[in-house]
Amino acid sequence: MEECPKTWFEACARILTDPQNQRVWSIIMSLFGDLAQQPGDRLTGSALSRIIMPVGIKPEAIRVALHRLRKDGWIDSARSGRASAHFLTDYGRARSAEVTPRFYTRRPDTPTDWHLLIAEDGPGQSALDEMLLTAEYFSLARNVALGAGPAPEVSVELMSFDVEARAVPDWVRARACPADLAESCRSLGDALEQAAALLPPEGEITPLQTATLRMLIVHRWRRVVLRMPDLPAAFFPPDWPGPDCRSAVFRLLDRLPRPALSELDAD
Incomplete structure (x- = not known):
């Protein structure tokens, strides 16, 4: 029998975890893209593990994913004494920067031409x-x-x-907004609303908990928003849930302000 969550945080993490995509390397890139995309930004190995492990990912899987990301040129690592720190390479930052505007645009500008x-x-x-x-x-x-x-x-x-x-x-609308994409929007919107109802006041949420929840939100939103076309309103069906999903994403991210990287080791 599946164990019930014992805390609001465990419940939120379970609700927000993407049911279809648990590729650890992809989750790590979502985390870096949200918290550590700037030159000089680094996440220690300890902070990385403490952010990711609460969603059920084991340390061995994190190490394997980091090895793959280093091999593919997305992430590099350095040691300081006995500790290690991880950071995006120039290539990794450039690729992350290419898609970042799509993730964090609250009101997309629809071209007229x-x-x-x-x-x-x-x-x-x-x-x-x-x-x-x-x-x-x-x-x-x-x-x-x-x-x-x-x-x-x-x-x-x-x-x-x-x-x-x-x-x-209608066949164009169906191609622009296929049923599986609409369902992903609705599913994510529902999960965000459920998690929002469980959040305690901001001062009671630790930086590590904030980082974990933001990672889950951004990761799941990324899989949705990269499939959402930037088309005029006429291309969308009347019941298209994309705008409501986008609004729910930013309402919850606003309640979980991005923590400073130094807080993630001090927590």
């Missing part, structure tokens, strides 16, 4: 596939992509022109 790219099978499709790897493009069909701003200079295999949306059929 749009363009279409259309490809034929063959080299044109390959060129379009490369464009779709960027966050600026949304796939309307296998060989059609919608992008923000005026039409750019593209390869000769692609057709491009500026467009204005005058009608958005």
